[in-house]
Amino acid sequence: MKITCIGVGNMGGAVARRLATSTEFTVTVYDPSTEAMARCEAAGAIPSANMHAATEGADVVLTSLPTTRLVLETIRQLLPVLAEGTVIVDISTIDPQTAATALQLSQDAGRIFIACPLGKTPGHAENGEIPLFIGGDQDTVARLDPMLERMGEKTYNFGTVEAATAFKLVSNFIGMSNVAILAEGLAIALKAGISPEMFTEALADTGAKSFQSEVRLPWMLEQDWTPRFGVNLAAKDVRLAVESALNWQIPVPVGAAALSQLMAVSARGFGNEDVVAVMKLTGPADQGKNP
Incomplete structure (x- = not known):
């Protein structure tokens, strides 16, 4: 072929x-x-x-x-x-x-x-x-x-092509919203004095465990901004999902909030970095970095 x-x-x-x-x-x-x-x-x-x-x-x-x-x-x-x-x-x-x-x-x-x-x-x-x-x-x-x-x-x-593409949008819509809330949760944990190691281990034993916590949490902790999936691309996908939802008159306030976070990160000049750069909105850039 x-x-x-x-x-x-x-x-x-x-x-x-x-x-x-x-x-x-x-x-x-x-x-x-x-x-x-x-x-x-x-x-x-x-x-x-x-x-x-x-x-x-x-x-x-x-x-x-x-x-x-x-x-x-x-x-x-x-x-x-x-x-x-x-x-x-x-x-x-x-x-x-x-x-x-x-x-x-x-x-x-x-x-x-x-x-x-x-x-x-x-x-x-x-x-x-x-x-x-x-x-x-x-x-x-x-x-x-x-x-x-x-x-x-x-x-x-x-x-159908419509169903296949809609599902992909839904997947990224949920996944990227998860990245945004994961970054916020990490910031809270670190502020409370929880070590990155303890946070990672304990989170994996709860209902908060996800693909994003398994794959992207280590990048967050290492402050690794290498663009495997960039902020701008993530924002594009979430925007398409939000627009589709609005066209179908489906309220999506949580996803819309995640889109706002992604757009805010992009506006600060981090649009070409990996989506984990959303954690830069939560505090100092080196707050969770392992020594």
Whole structure:
């Protein structure tokens, strides 16, 4: 199977490298960042000088892009040059309305669009340890099984592109809100004189334990701002979820508060740091750092 990956940043790059290390696939990559492509080339992918050339002969085009606008712009550019039978699989985090638009554009051009947003972190994706949330034409989804099995450890088939993308938004909406409250809880614990070690151990034995406390709490304590998932991207995803909720007349005051926290962190100039930088709102930057 020939796969083209458009957008090989943190998550897209991890997926491209995961696929490129399998002998089942020939992987071509394109990204404006030559450094991002070089990292994929080191794993066995073929870099391309431009997006259109990258898609020549592709069975599947995977798009992993940071904004809904860029997703639709890229699909509009790709559709006129894609060969008949080429499937577009978008692994970006987009809202249901954008997914529906991408699907309609693809159908109008006689092409197939599949939404397949991903869970967890780039580190998990590098090892194929992510969940995949897929929706779209079911016969096509079945044909993609070999690629999906290599990409992740479990695929959840939501049926439609709207449902798949909505679930991903809900997942990030809950997860990023959890990061915000985790940062506040950590600040309270440290102020009370609880050691980082005791906080981490005891929290894991309570109902407050979560994926975020397991994965991101150590980064908080080490003041590690390396952008595995940046503040601006987190704010974008939570904003899309809040907007979708408002369109459906569903009140989401807690999630809206988390969005305000993320936007406040971004406004202070930390938008490109990992989402754990939300703890910078709770006190001195070095308050929880281990010696």
